[in-house]
Amino acid sequence: MTARTAAPRAAPAPAGPPAGAAPWAGGAGATTSPRRAALVAGSGYAGIFVLAVLANFVVLEDVRGAGDPAAVARAVADREVLVRAAAAAFLLVAVLDVVVAWALDVLLAPVHRDLSRLAAWLRLVHAVLMGAGASVLVVAAGPAGGGTTTPAQRAQQVGLLLEVFDVLWLAGLLAFGVHLVLLAVLLGLSRRAPVLLGAVLAVAGGAYATDTLARYLLPAYEDVAAVLLVVVAVPSVLGELALTVWLLVRGGRRVAGSAPAPARAPRGTGGPARPRPSGRPDHP
Incomplete structure (x- = not known):
């Protein structure tokens, strides 16, 4: 009489979201959906x-x-509350920049992970410099030297602090300009955003970088300041407003007719994973 050998029990399936649930539905490995990331970035x-x-x-x-300079110092003193509010607003802009950098990386990492990370880091550099500038602005708004400085000294201090704010602002805009160029490249690679949107963002990014370098390098920058102001303002306002609208309305939506990649067949079933229906990412 031979002994009967018990068949080994199959290992229990790991816990996870229900079949058919999206990976961002919850749980320990939950992630943010592309659509939600686009809404966060647009907001x-x-x-x-x-x-x-x-x-x-x-x-x-x-x-x-x-x-x-003396009149500017008096204006800062007379509008101290407003200047402090402006500094707080710039600080909030820096925080929002971090959030937008994260959301855009979630949205665009499937297109090209390395370029998306680099774009996010450049926007973080802009956020850090913006926060530093906000701190300088707070110092400019408050009385210096315990109120013992003369009006001439106060005017000199305020003028110097505003110049430091400008330098930090400009350095941040250089990083931000390169960020916009990379963002335009990523949107083009995704083939989901309008080509014109990417083109305008690339022009805006180049304009930011050009204006910053011109201010650093040209002794007679004031001679070309008016022209560069228009060159920067027009594409940046149009491009970033259009990007905001696109993120809120279309960003991260699955293209009609596309389907998510099928799940890999379990081991032992002999069923190979089927290829994706399209070589393009389903988002942005």
């Missing part, structure tokens, strides 16, 4: 637009337009 961009316009054009440009 962050919209917030950046509002905050930057209020801080830069409503507050700072008004203060800088006061006239000579």
